[in-house]
Amino acid sequence: MPESRIRKQAANKKKQESAEAASETRKRRQRKVAAPGSRRWVPPTFITVGLLGVLWLVVYYIGGHLIPFMSDLGGWNVLIGMGCMAAAFGIATLWK
Template structure:
């Protein structure tokens, strides 16, 4: 059965519209996938914060009774040291 010219024009218009929509969607995806800025700050930061946590615990166990603010904190020093190490692991997840 022959198609009318109106049907052909409608089919061509639909095909063109869907192709344009697909092209726009590809452009949007490419814009959203753009890489974030430089992450060169991450390794030195997480190493520093992690070592700070370890150093805090070492100083607390060796000389915590001689340092006034550490003796005032008491058992909370463990939380401070472990918190720094946990923060270091959290920062490490940002590394790409």
């Protein structure tokens, strides 16, 4: 059986509906896709913070009794050095 002819008005309506559906699909895709932030700052930051923690501990153990503020801190120096290294590990988890 031959296919019947579509009226102009019906054809235009069909085109408009498909265009609206396509634009809706585009909008949904745009909402789902989030632009990732730049993470170029992560490697230099976690290396710096980690080395700062190691350096803090080395200086404390070698000459901490000669440096006035370090001798005042006492055992807290270990917590500061280990805290810097833990913070460096936490920062490293942000690296992609």
